[in-house]
Amino acid sequence: MQIDFATAGRIIFGAGKMNELAQIANGMGEKAFLVRSKSQPAAQKVPDLLKSVGIGCVDHIVQGEPSTPSIRAAVEKARSEKCDFVIGMGGGSVIDTGKAVAAMLSNNGDLMDYLEVVGLGHKLEQPSKPYIAIPTTAGTGSEVTRNAVIAVPEKSVKVSMRSPYMLPEVALVDPELTYSVPQTVTASTGMDAFVQVIEPYVCNAANPMVDMFCRDAIPQAAQYLPAVYQDGANQKARDAMAWVSLMGGLSLANAKLGAAHGFAGPIGGMFPAAHGAICAAVIAGVMQVNIRALQEREPQSPSLQRYAEIARWITGDDQAAPEDGAEWMSSLCRQLQIPSLGRLGIQPSDFELIVEKSQHSSSMKGNPLVLTKTELIRILELSL
Amino acid sequence: MQIDFATAGRIIFGAGKMNELAQIANGMGEKAFLVRSKSQPAAQKVPDLLKSVGIGCVDHIVQGEPSTPSIRAAVEKARSEKCDFVIGMGGGSVIDTGKAVAAMLSNNGDLMDYLEVVGLGHKLEQPSKPYIAIPTTAGTGSEVTRNAVIAVPEKSVKVSMRSPYMLPEVALVDPELTYSVPQTVTASTGMDAFVQVIEPYVCNAANPMVDMFCRDAIPQAAQYLPAVYQDGANQKARDAMAWVSLMGGLSLANAKLGAAHGFAGPIGGMFPAAHGAICAAVIAGVMQVNIRALQEREPQSPSLQRYAEIARWITGDDQAAPEDGAEWMSSLCRQLQIPSLGRLGIQPSDFELIVEKSQHSSSMKGNPLVLTKTELIRILELSL
Numbered sequence: 001m002q003i004d005f006a007t008a009g010r011i012i013f014g015a016g017k018m019n020e021l022a023q024i025a026n027g028m029g030e031k032a033f034l035v036r037s038k039s040q041p042a043a044q045k046v047p048d049l050l051k052s053v054g055i056g057c058v059d060h061i062v063q064g065e066p067s068t069p070s071i072r073a074a075v076e077k078a079r080s081e082k083c084d085f086v087i088g089m090g091g092g093s094v095i096d097t098g099k100a101v102a103a104m105l106s107n108n109g110d111l112m113d114y115l116e117v118v119g120l121g122h123k124l125e126q127p128s129k130p131y132i133a134i135p136t137t138a139g140t141g142s143e144v145t146r147n148a149v150i151a152v153p154e155k156s157v158k159v160s161m162r163s164p165y166m167l168p169e170v171a172l173v174d175p176e177l178t179y180s181v182p183q184t185v186t187a188s189t190g191m192d193a194f195v196q197v198i199e200p201y202v203c204n205a206a207n208p209m210v211d212m213f214c215r216d217a218i219p220q221a222a223q224y225l226p227a228v229y230q231d232g233a234n235q236k237a238r239d240a241m242a243w244v245s246l247m248g249g250l251s252l253a254n255a256k257l258g259a260a261h262g263f264a265g266p267i268g269g270m271f272p273a274a275h276g277a278i279c280a281a282v283i284a285g286v287m288q289v290n291i292r293a294l295q296e297r298e299p300q301s302p303s304l305q306r307y308a309e310i311a312r313w314i315t316g317d318d319q320a321a322p323e324d325g326a327e328w329m330s331s332l333c334r335q336l337q338i339p340s341l342g343r344l345g346i347q348p349s350d351f352e353l354i355v356e357k358s359q360h361s362s363s364m365k366g367n368p369l370v371l372t373k374t375e376l377i378r379i380l381e382l383s384l
Numbered sequence: 385m386q387i388d389f390a391t392a393g394r395i396i397f398g399a400g401k402m403n404e405l406a407q408i409a410n411g412m413g414e415k416a417f418l419v420r421s422k423s424q425p426a427a428q429k430v431p432d433l434l435k436s437v438g439i440g441c442v443d444h445i446v447q448g449e450p451s452t453p454s455i456r457a458a459v460e461k462a463r464s465e466k467c468d469f470v471i472g473m474g475g476g477s478v479i480d481t482g483k484a485v486a487a488m489l490s491n492n493g494d495l496m497d498y499l500e501v502v503g504l505g506h507k508l509e510q511p512s513k514p515y516i517a518i519p520t521t522a523g524t525g526s527e528v529t530r531n532a533v534i535a536v537p538e539k540s541v542k543v544s545m546r547s548p549y550m551l552p553e554v555a556l557v558d559p560e561l562t563y564s565v566p567q568t569v570t571a572s573t574g575m576d577a578f579v580q581v582i583e584p585y586v587c588n589a590a591n592p593m594v595d596m597f598c599r600d601a602i603p604q605a606a607q608y609l610p611a612v613y614q615d616g617a618n619q620k621a622r623d624a625m626a627w628v629s630l631m632g633g634l635s636l637a638n639a640k641l642g643a644a645h646g647f648a649g650p651i652g653g654m655f656p657a658a659h660g661a662i663c664a665a666v667i668a669g670v671m672q673v674n675i676r677a678l679q680e681r682e683p684q685s686p687s688l689q690r691y692a693e694i695a696r697w698i699t700g701d702d703q704a705a706p707e708d709g710a711e712w713m714s715s716l717c718r719q720l721q722i723p724s725l726g727r728l729g730i731q732p733s734d735f736e737l738i739v740e741k742s743q744h745s746s747s748m749k750g751n752p753l754v755l756t757k758t759e760l761i762r763i764l765e766l767s768l
Contacts, residue, residue, distance in 0.1 A: 001623065003397040010548070011593075013387040164394075208627065209395075212596040239385065243592065 003207045005254045006164055008133070008144045008171035013246060015239060018042065018134065018174040021087075022053045028130040028169075029084020031056040033105075035074060035098040037090040038063065040136055042177055046087060058083055062090075065158075066097045067151040068111055075104040075111070085130040085169075089177075091189070092140030092275065095133045096148035099166045102131035111150075117159045118152050124163040133168040136177040137189040138241040140275070141196055141249020143171035149265075149275075157269045171249075175242035179235065187229055187336040190241050192276030194221040195283045196248030198310060199258035202290070202303040203366040210255040217247035222314035222328075229336050256366025259286045259358075259379060266357035273344040280338040284330035285382030289375050290368055291322045303368035341383045351380045387591045389638045390548060392517070392528045392555035397630060399623060402426065402518065402558040405471075406433045412514040412553075413468020415440040417489075419458060419482040421474040422447065424520055426561055430471060442467055446474075449542075450481045451535040452495055459488040459495070469514040469553075473561075475573070476524030476659065479517045480532035483550045486515035495534075501543045502536050508547040517552040520561040521573040522625040524659070525580055525633020527555035533649075533659075541653045555633075559626035563619065571613055571720040574625055576660030578605040579667045580632030582694060583642035586674070586687040587750040594639040601631035606698035606712075613720050640750025643670045643742075643763060650741035657728040664722040668714035669766030673759050674752055675706045687752035725767045735764045 012024065025032065032050055036043035038061050047057040058081045060074055078086070078101050086105065088098025104111065106126040112119040133143035142148075147162035181189070200206065201214035221244045228237035252261075263286075264278040287307065294304040304322060311325030312318055346354070355376045358364055371379075396408065409416065416434055420427035422445050431441040442465045444458055462470070462485050470489065472482025488495065490510040496503040517527035526532075531546035565573070584590065585598035605628045612621035636645075647670075648662040671691065678688040688706060695709030696702055730738070739760045742748055755763075 001398055001627075002401075003395065005395040005397075006393060007391070009390060009393075011387065011389040013389075013593075014385055017386075208600070209397075212600050216592070216596050243385075 001208060003209050005209050006146070006167060007250060007253065008167050009169045011144065011171045011173070011246070013173045013243070015174060015176045015235070017172060018177060021046065021132070021172065022049045022055070024170055024172065025050060025055060025085070025087070025132060026053045029055070031058065031081065031083045033058050033060060033078040033081065033083035033086045033101060035060050035062055035086065035088045035090070035094055035101060037061065037094050040090055042136070043089045046089065062094055062097050065093045065151055066100065066148060067153055069153070071097055071100045071111055071150060074101050078105055085132070087132045087134065089134040089136060091135070091137040092142045095135055095140065095142040096150070098131055098133060099128070099148040099168065100150065100161055102128040103161065103163065103166055105129040111161070114161050115150065115152070115159050116162060118155050118157060119159070124165045127165045130169040132170045132172055134172045134174065134177070135245065137181055137185065138175070138178045138238070139189050139193055139245035141193065141245050141247070141252065143168055143173060144246065144249035145253040151269070158265060171246070173242055173246050175239040178238050178242055179232070181232070183229060183232060186232060187338060188274055188276035188280055189245075190221070190225045190228065191280030191283070191333070191336065191338060193241060193245040193248045194225055195260050195279040196252050196257070197221060197244060198283070199260055199366065200251035200255035201310065202306045202368050203256040203258050204303070204368055205256040205366055206306070207255055210251045213247040213251045217244045218310055219313045220244055226332065226335060257363040258367040259290065259364055259371060259376070262361045262364030262367060263354065263358045263379070265361050265363060266354055267346065270350070270354070271345050277339060277344060280333055280336075281341050281344060282379055282383045284326055284333055285379040287326035287329055288323065288382060289371065289379045291326060293369055293371060293375055298369055301368060341380060346384070348381070348384065351377050354380060385592060387593050389593050390530070390551060391634060391637065392551050393553045395528065395555045395557070395630070397557045397627070399558060399560045399619070401556060402561060405430065405516070405556065406437045406439070408554055408556065409434060409439060409469070409471070409516060410437045413439070415442065415465065415467045417442050417444060417462040417465065417467035417470045417485060419444050419446055419470065419472045419474070419478055419485060421445065421478050424474055426520070427473045430473065446478055446481050449477045449535055450484065450532060451537055453537070455481055455484045455495055455534060458485050462489055469516070471516045471518065473518040473520060475519070475521040476526045479519055479524065479526040480534070482515055482517060483512070483532040483552065484534065484545055486512040487545065487547065487550055489513040495545070498545050499534065499536070499543050500546060502539050502541060503543070508549045511549045514553040516554040516556055518556045518558065518561070519629065521565055521569065522559070522562045522622070523573050523577055523629035525577065525629050525631070525636065527552055527557060528630065528633040529637040535653070542649060555630070557626055557630050559623040562622050562626055563616070565616070567613060567616060568721075570616060571722060572658055572660035572664055573629075574605070574609045574612065575664030575667070575717070575720065575722060577625060577629040577632045578609055579644050579663040580636050580641070581605060581628060582667070583644060583750070584635035584639035585694065586690045586752050587640040587642050588687070588752055589640040589750055590690070591639055594635045597631040597635045601628045602694055603697045604628055610716065610719060641747040642751040643674065643748055643755060643760070646742045646745045646748030646751060647738065647763070649745050649747060650738055651730065654734070654738070655729050661723060661728060664717055664720070665725050665728060666763055666767045668710055668717055669763040671710035671713055672707065672766060673755065673763045675710060677753055677755060677759055682753055685752060725764060730768070732765075732768065735761050738764060
């Protein structure tokens with residue numbers, strides 16, 4: 001048993017907790033840099049909340065997924081405004097932008113110095129400026145992870161900036177902020193969260209700390225994701241999915257992922273599809289192919305037993321076989337009207353390149369076993 | 385649901401992880417202040433480990449439980465040696481000493497400025513110096529809590545120094561360090577850990593984060609504490625109890641405790657008995673009296689259902705009633721030869737004063753319901 005666990009300095013969770021923002025931020029500095037999306041109405045009260053404790057606020061709106069140009073612009077603004085700390089309020093894109101800005105506020109040089117793969121991959125020398133991450137979707141769990149996924153347009157890839165210093169100082173998870181998320185976003189972000197508690201549980205780096213989070217969250221996701229999709233006003237279901245999202249972040253940050261995320265990175269770099277939508281489109285196929293491969297090549301693998309556990313939890317049937325879990329997940333995706341890979345614009349002629357790019361991604365390395373090229377293509381076929 | 389969770393910056397768990405100390409400490413500074421107990425042989429290799437990465441080490445041996453004089457002496461030495469960070473290796477007493485030293489290395493003034501109740505209770509202004517906490521018992525879980533319990537001899541009390549800044553930078557939990565713990569210490573520290581996953585689970589501030597830790601740890605404690613008591617060489621049982629201890633620290637730091645700890649503080653200040661021994665002596669009585677009181681006055685309390693869950697987990701009987709859990713715990717204490725309060729030197733004539741001092745302790749405030757004076761005395765009688 002080997003565990004190396006780290007998370008946000010403080011995790012605050014609860015409906016209405018957003019109202020404590022001023023008290024939470026108090027002491028972090030005189031001027032905040034607020035990163036948010038345009039469509040986030042609750043963010044508009046942030047400057048007033050901060051004003052009540054004498055903290056100034058520079059408002060910065062970001063659009064789309066984080067990219068090197070968008071982050072550079074944000075960093076330049078935050079540096080020139082001499083902001084002391086960062087607040088990020090939005091979906092995973094906004095939370096990740098905030099992480100990168102908080103890191104670049106206390107570290108010199110250009111963003112590319114620190115990016116993996118296409119950049120220099122330097123370590124951050126200094127701890128980030130304090131960062132309060134406030135997710136408004138449920139979600140990526142990015143409020144408790146130590147990386148930001150950043151698109152590099154000139155290379156057509158998404159890569160990570162990664163450091164223990166990028167763990168937010170505070171993860172402020174207020175489920176109320178998700179109550180107004182529209183149905184399609186509820187579905188894709190909810191599936192992202194769901195996949196993020198499944199893959200770490202069956203991955204080849206599973207550990208008892210992360211197991212607790214996954215065991216708690218998987219049955220809740222199975223119960224409440226269909227519920228919240230049917231009725232976005234179901235607050236109990238909203239709260240539960242915010243919890244699942246947080247557990248997903250804790251899990252992926254402290255174990256590994258698997259083939260679904262292994263595909264999602266490269267596909268996200270090649271096609272204009274949301275991360276959650278891609279994970280959702282492939283997860284049933286990943287489960288089916290993984291289970292088959294484990295049965296054939298590693299029938300004693302604990303991951304296979306875990307697929308059986310998952311199947312029993314999500315189907316509610318004590319006699320469920322691993323495959324029943326994959327089938328249930330496929331049916332959930334239909335129910336949630338998750339677009340297939342085909343609907344996301346991917347064609348069979350793209351498979352070869354997708355597999356080539358995905359095969360050695362860091363997430364793929366967490367998959368319960370190494371899949372052959374044929375098996376990887378099979379997943380894409382099943383997800384088309 | 386309200387959660388405000390914080391823990392050590394990094395939690396490393398695993399047999400043999402102690403060997404990675406140099407790598408873990410690398411970057412924390414040029415000179416370490418090592419706090420340890422005399423009887424800790426594994427600590428003797430710390431200076432050599434550190435030397436391999438060019439880090440110097442000032443060795444400091446502490447005896448007995450932390451007190452204002454012992455901590456002042458340690459702080460003076462660490463300050464005059466200009467140590468950059470602290471390593472604490474030992475039981476709860478040593479870990480707590482290290483916390484206080486790490487805090488006082490970066491904060492000015494005297495210890496009394498920061499002590500609760502009998503001191504000025506000032507907030508720490510600066511984050512502690514980096515602190516690596518390495519427990520050698522299983523145990524207090526103090527490696528992931530934010531307070532140090534310190535005796536103030538001139539006042540005959542134990543009080544806390546408490547701050548979010550006192551959470552260690554690294555909790556390094558290597559179960560191998562507990563393999564040689566003698567049987568009586570295994571029993572009392574193991575009971576301490578066990579009580580620390582029971583009280584937070586039934587307390588009035590239970591929350592889903594802590595629930596996960598308790599649900600995971602309670603059945604393991606019930607299985608492995610008797611096993612490790614019978615056979616100290618049972619490594620699987622040792623590893624499990626190290627895990628339970630860590631879960632106990634995470635739980636008590638992020639929820640509350642109850643009457644057992646409510647008694648343990650004041651009794652520990654009045655009598656020369658180890659914290660774990662006192663918790664062990666009273667826990668069965670606390671469970672019995674709490675269950676009776678809940679049945680009489682708050683039969684709908686979720687804490688009562690949780691006592692029933694605990695009873696089912698620890699007895700292994702799906703039909704167990706809450707009282708069966710208390711009875712099982714009483715039988716475990718006999719099996720582990722836990723000394724009664726009488727054996728610890730306490731007499732019925734002491735009860736009045738103990739209850740008076742315990743009634744308003746911070747741990748008592750977490751008890752599932754407010755107990756009457758008669759009920760508190762009843763617990764002491766049952767534990768005599």
